[in-house]
Amino acid sequence: MTTIDDTAPDRAADDDRSTVRLEAAGGSPAAAVVDLSGLYAGRHWAARSTGRPFSYRYTAVGDADVTLRRSQISGSIRGLIPVSDDYVVQWLTAGNGIPDVVHDRVPMVDDVPMLFPTAREFVFAYEDYDQRLVHMSRRLVHEVADELFHTGPVPDLGIDHLRTLDPAAVTRWRNSLSLLSRELRVGGVESLLWHTLTRETAAAFLRMYPPTVTALPPAVLLPRRARLRAAVEHVHAHAAEPLTVADVAGAAGLSVRATQEAFQRHIGMTPLRYLQHVRLERVRQELLQADPTTVSVQAIARAWGFAHLGRFSAAYRNAYGEYPRNTLRR
Known part of the structure; x- marks a missing residue:
């Protein structure tokens, strides 16, 4: 079962501050492949049971610039994710996974953020996991990157998704997400504070993963x-x-x-x-x-x-x- 809910459909097309809600859940590996691969334009996905009843649940809420997401599967899933317009930071609170089993082959460590590869496709593999994700639009991240680092209108920021993270930067990132999550519950995505906090979240992300492109002179x-x-x-x-x-x-x-x-x-x-x-x-x-x-x-x-x-x-x-x-x- 998959549901998509835009709670403000009458807004102008260029206004990104309408609520985006996604939910997918079920007990079939075949349904999980259809539902979840569709959310990522994925290809060659496969899922299976790991010895106990298979189940999955995926939720997302936010707006066109930032969505806070959670993915849970009792079972295993693997597939290819193509190049995306989003920057996606994810971490596991349970289970295990490798975001890129073909090139990087770096396993996840519980509660440690890791960025999905930003400029190429990759093949992931996860098992019996509880995963949190934050999707940020390329438009927002590049706009904030220009404000902070004077990167200009570049197609890619040259971010190293495997860089060693500064603990202080990770703390700022977690704090920004805590404030953003609270505002999502209290004021929603149409509030001025939500708009401010999404930009602060993008800034916190860029402190963890600074651009390497040549800044404007x-x-x-x-x-x-x-x-x-x-x-x-x-x-x-x-x-x-x-x-x-x-x-x-x-x-x-x-x-x-x-x-x-x-x-x-x-x-x-x-x-x-x-x-x-x-x-x-x-x-x-x-x-x-x-x-x-x-x-x-x-x-x-x-x-x-x-x-x-x-x-x-x-x-x-x-x-x-x-x-x-x-x-x-x-």
């Missing part, structure tokens, strides 16, 4: 350089596309000459050199997340516009102190 953050910031943000947002200086200038409402001069004066490099710098960072992010058995340095470099592997490797080593092949093998 400090020189562009001054209010009087808003046009230069617009040009730099355009580079970050469209680094995977063919870009010319004219494209960057047009996005900022500047002439080509003014754009070139502003980049050189305040950033210390030309617009196209800065574009290469951003693309090099994107290559590094992909190398850190890629499977070295199926992906090559050359393929990733070419995808980001680097045709000459020798020159690319030299530039990469100058930037990061290691060759790209060493990054891929981590």
